[in-house]
Amino acid sequence: MKAQIITIGDEILIGQIIDTNSAWLATELNVLGISVDSIFSISDTSEAIQGALNDVPKDVSLVLMTGGLGPTKDDITKYTLAQWFDSEWRVDEKVEQRVKDHFALRAIPMPKVNLDQARVPEKCQVLANMLGTAPGMWFEKEGRIYISMPGVPFEMKHIFSEQAIPKIRTKFKLQNIVHKTILTQGIGESSLMEKITDWEASLVEKNIKLAYLPSPGAVRLRLSSTSDFAKENMQGISDKVNELLPLISDHAFGFERDTLELVVGRLLTKFGYSLSVAESCTGGYISHLITSVPGSSIYFMGSATTYSYEAKTRVLGVNKADLEQVGAVSEIVAMQMAQGVRELYKTDFAVASTGIAGPDGGTPDKPVGTVWIGVSGPLGTYAQRFYMGDKRDRNIRKTALQALQLLRKEIVKTVKISEIDSLFIKE
Amino acid sequence: MKAQIITIGDEILIGQIIDTNSAWLATELNVLGISVDSIFSISDTSEAIQGALNDVPKDVSLVLMTGGLGPTKDDITKYTLAQWFDSEWRVDEKVEQRVKDHFALRAIPMPKVNLDQARVPEKCQVLANMLGTAPGMWFEKEGRIYISMPGVPFEMKHIFSEQAIPKIRTKFKLQNIVHKTILTQGIGESSLMEKITDWEASLVEKNIKLAYLPSPGAVRLRLSSTSDFAKENMQGISDKVNELLPLISDHAFGFERDTLELVVGRLLTKFGYSLSVAESCTGGYISHLITSVPGSSIYFMGSATTYSYEAKTRVLGVNKADLEQVGAVSEIVAMQMAQGVRELYKTDFAVASTGIAGPDGGTPDKPVGTVWIGVSGPLGTYAQRFYMGDKRDRNIRKTALQALQLLRKEIVKTVKISEIDSLFIKE
Numbered sequence: 091m092k093a094q095i096i097t098i099g100d101e102i103l104i105g106q107i108i109d110t111n112s113a114w115l116a117t118e119l120n121v122l123g124i125s126v127d128s129i130f131s132i133s134d135t136s137e138a139i140q141g142a143l144n145d146v147p148k149d150v151s152l153v154l155m156t157g158g159l160g161p162t163k164d165d166i167t168k169y170t171l172a173q174w175f176d177s178e179w180r181v182d183e184k185v186e187q188r189v190k191d192h193f194a195l196r197a198i199p200m201p202k203v204n205l206d207q208a209r210v211p212e213k214c215q216v217l218a219n220m221l222g223t224a225p226g227m228w229f230e231k232e233g234r235i236y237i238s239m240p241g242v243p244f245e246m247k248h249i250f251s252e253q254a255i256p257k258i259r260t261k262f263k264l265q266n267i268v269h270k271t272i273l274t275q276g277i278g279e280s281s282l283m284e285k286i287t288d289w290e291a292s293l294v295e296k297n298i299k300l301a302y303l304p305s306p307g308a309v310r311l312r313l314s315s316t317s318d319f320a321k322e323n324m325q326g327i328s329d330k331v332n333e334l335l336p337l338i339s340d341h342a343f344g345f346e347r348d349t350l351e352l353v354v355g356r357l358l359t360k361f362g363y364s365l366s367v368a369e370s371c372t373g374g375y376i377s378h379l380i381t382s383v384p385g386s387s388i389y390f391m392g393s394a395t396t397y398s399y400e401a402k403t404r405v406l407g408v409n410k411a412d413l414e415q416v417g418a419v420s421e422i423v424a425m426q427m428a429q430g431v432r433e434l435y436k437t438d439f440a441v442a443s444t445g446i447a448g449p450d451g452g453t454p455d456k457p458v459g460t461v462w463i464g465v466s467g468p469l470g471t472y473a474q475r476f477y478m479g480d481k482r483d484r485n486i487r488k489t490a491l492q493a494l495q496l497l498r499k500e501i502v503k504t505v506k507i508s509e510i511d512s513l514f515i516k517e
Numbered sequence: 518m519k520a521q522i523i524t525i526g527d528e529i530l531i532g533q534i535i536d537t538n539s540a541w542l543a544t545e546l547n548v549l550g551i552s553v554d555s556i557f558s559i560s561d562t563s564e565a566i567q568g569a570l571n572d573v574p575k576d577v578s579l580v581l582m583t584g585g586l587g588p589t590k591d592d593i594t595k596y597t598l599a600q601w602f603d604s605e606w607r608v609d610e611k612v613e614q615r616v617k618d619h620f621a622l623r624a625i626p627m628p629k630v631n632l633d634q635a636r637v638p639e640k641c642q643v644l645a646n647m648l649g650t651a652p653g654m655w656f657e658k659e660g661r662i663y664i665s666m667p668g669v670p671f672e673m674k675h676i677f678s679e680q681a682i683p684k685i686r687t688k689f690k691l692q693n694i695v696h697k698t699i700l701t702q703g704i705g706e707s708s709l710m711e712k713i714t715d716w717e718a719s720l721v722e723k724n725i726k727l728a729y730l731p732s733p734g735a736v737r738l739r740l741s742s743t744s745d746f747a748k749e750n751m752q753g754i755s756d757k758v759n760e761l762l763p764l765i766s767d768h769a770f771g772f773e774r775d776t777l778e779l780v781v782g783r784l785l786t787k788f789g790y791s792l793s794v795a796e797s798c799t800g801g802y803i804s805h806l807i808t809s810v811p812g813s814s815i816y817f818m819g820s821a822t823t824y825s826y827e828a829k830t831r832v833l834g835v836n837k838a839d840l841e842q843v844g845a846v847s848e849i850v851a852m853q854m855a856q857g858v859r860e861l862y863k864t865d866f867a868v869a870s871t872g873i874a875g876p877d878g879g880t881p882d883k884p885v886g887t888v889w890i891g892v893s894g895p896l897g898t899y900a901q902r903f904y905m906g907d908k909r910d911r912n913i914r915k916t917a918l919q920a921l922q923l924l925r926k927e928i929v930k931t932v933k934i935s936e937i938d939s940l941f942i943k944e
Contacts, residue, residue, distance in 0.1 A: 103553040105544030106730050110535050112558070117532030126530040128565070131539070131556035138555070145572065303533050367801075367822075373808025374794075374801035377822045381800025384876050384909055392828040394821050395794075395804045401819040401862055435828055449811050482811055 091262060093119050094150045095129045096142050098158035098167055099241055102131045111156045111246055118250065122258070123267035123316060124152060134158050139170040143236075151234055152258065154250075157241030159224040168211070168227070171238060175229050177213035182225065185216060189223045214238075217253035221245045226253060235261060265316045268323040270331055271303075272311045273348055274341040275495045279304045282311075286337055289330075296326045307488035339509045343498060350494035351379040356517055357501045358389035358439070365497075366435035367393035368406055368427040370418060371445035371461060376490045391435040396427070406430030418444050419456050424464030424473035432466045439467040441497045443489050448482045459485055463493045467500045518689060520546050521577045522556045523569050525585035525594055526668055529558045538583045538673055545677065549685070550694035550743060551579065561585050566597040570663075578661055578689065581677075584668030586651040595638070595654070598665060602656050604640035609652065612643060616650045641665075644680035648672045653680060662688060692743045695750040697758055698730075699738045700775055701768040702922045706731045709738075713764055716757075723753045734915035766936045770925060777921035778806040783944055784928045785816035785866070792924075793862035794820035795833055795854040797845060798872035798888060803917045818862040823854070833857030845871050846883050851891030851900035859893045866894040866931075868924045870916050875909045886912055890920045894927045 095115050101107045112129045119126055127150050132138040139158070146153055158167030172179065186208035193200035207223050210216055217226030217237070224240040226249040237254050239246045258264070274282065279302050283290070293300055297317065303310040313330060315323040335342055344353045358365055367376050367390075377393040380386055394405050402408040402418065407430040412422050424444050432440035445461030452458035458480045464473040476492055478485040502512040522542050528534045539556045546553055554577050559565040566585070573580055585594030599606065613635035620627035634650050637643060644653030644664070651667040653676040664681050666673045685691070701709065706729050710717070720727055724744065730737040740757060742750040762769055771780045785792055794803050794817075804820040807813055821832050829835040829845065834857040839849050851871050859867035872888030879885035885907045891900040903919055905912040929939040 102540070102556065103543055104547050104728075105540045105542070105553075106728075108535060108537055108540040109556075113529070113532045113535040115532070116530055120531050126532075128560070129529065129536075129556075129558035133555070141574075147568075301531075301533075369801075369804075373813075373817075374796075374804025374820060374822070375808075377796075377801025378805045378913075381802075381822070381824070381874075382910065382913070386800075387824050387878075390800075390824050392821065392823040392825065392832065393801060394819065394832070395801070395808070396819040397808070397814050397817050398819065405819065405821070405861060434832060447808075451814075483809065486805075486809070 428464035855891035
């Protein structure tokens, strides 16, 4: 089964916004077992919208439209759709009530244009928008489904997940597709591929597909299985995941939508440990990741970013002679930074980064991208060296993920559970 | 003049990557005065590529294709193009040499597939790729130009800027379009609109267009003027910018591709000042922004993220009694944090954030989004309160930008130049 995504709005065509809605919808459709034929971004005009609707490829059964449903006169999608589907109008009372409630709740006077949002084409079924005022709309014509949703990402996602997917499931006999995603860090796509060649070859007989989804510093492995027996599928995938994990236990850190900062936070919370961070080359990015997690104030005490020798010495107690002898980017300094910040904030664990982020500052024996990461905890303190490449932003990102990974492993070691068991710890 | 952008590759259709190339190209095309008719993302198959080429709208004179030019067999764009343009093949010696050099430089053995990249359709003109091995290609057919470029963003951007734009300029008589973008922070689109209504109305007679380009915490104002006299245009825009700046001097911080962290860094470097940062609710994000600028180690000494009362007291010397009496989210604590970190790192300036990032932790008199920002410098120390809304990630981003803006103003005040003059300081 095939779908087409149509995004409507000049803001995409002038490069003002990046179309993230399409990638989100494409992911959701793929999870449902619906493949995306194409994504079409068009102008907010009646001609462009009609043109796109006339040109939908023949074998597409589902058309998802986003954008062009706001209250201002520029948003003409709804009127074009009424015309294209040759539909009269009606006022939807539920939508009307929701629009009124929306403004009442916020104690804002309601502009008249917003009431027009309750006027919908008679031929559509309304997909309720609980997070905004523009309703989603579901049309059917000649066996094909057309869904129109507002462009505001959180409203669109809500309507699609809560309203559209259940209706799509009743309308189409979708294949039973089951997914499982395993998250890895610190290993490139091709090295990962080599490591699991034999295992990957064994997936065929179980009718399981594997996709490598790389991003800087991390690769996701997505297993999918399609059949009429959901339970069997899930069991087949679980078995294969259990075979996979020992092969990649150095790199795996979680499943599905986990992030390293979430996983680390979960472990610290569960075992009642606290954390502090000392940063040099990552410049605050590790702390930023950790504190992007709601509730991180339970375990995160604080951090120090020290960008000079003097700051490292005075704030973190790094030994001045060591700094002068071996330089800031060294094993001993990474260890002293981790120990120092751990004492400063009196925490159970600490992690530290020191390296050459670039583009300048490299030397022949310490090229740009050289990084030492220090870890300190109840079991002791150590540091490890890495090369993260010569692009400043990627370098910072990759170092931060590696630091969180080492920290995760140290916590797991400290609480004496196995690497693999640790992956299954829930919130 | 109209263009269409075609992005080729299944990775977009499965939602694996977000198509940022199109937004970048759309921006560049708009700057050239070329409007984008539509953006079409299609599969990496011969049928899909041919289908898209057959369906290019009649009034489009320029087709930009990205993706599908890598060395593996999946990348069939080049073969499809040769077929569609009814072209024989030739080996391009310059491309061949560049591919060989690419691998020699990196001391990596060259896979045979890469040499195939030197085979190009005879009917194309090669657009040199100095950053990778896949060449760009320029085709002409029935008065329309087709440009095919690799999908790797930095290679694509390089080829488009260095090779394609100069050729496009010689081929088409583009209107002389001149742009100037003014960057503002801390004021919403509609408030900004109200502030400059009269000025905006005066643009019509000068034939200048205005676009509001909003993002969380910042709005860009883009002025464009199209005519046959570039010099006159530029003068007209400059005059209008000079009229605008006094109206928005509380919010303007730079032009074009400036960022607040770049502007602050430029001021600190020029006047020889140093900086430190104390963070609570922003959790390291201010430091991350500052250190994302290459060369920031010249002026940035360090930061402390303090997430608990104890850390604020011990590391930054915040008064314990004040914390207990008025709480961490208060004027006095923001000031003490700024002073404390300034003393800790012995810097000329310091900025501090303390607030409730959410989603939890709000109280009736201090709801989620309440933030105090403290600034300390040679002229003294003060703090100011803001409300940043209830979304954690936006809240952190908006607070960081506001902190950098207050810091920028404090530096400008200290060096005794006018707000408006400060905007024109160059690196």
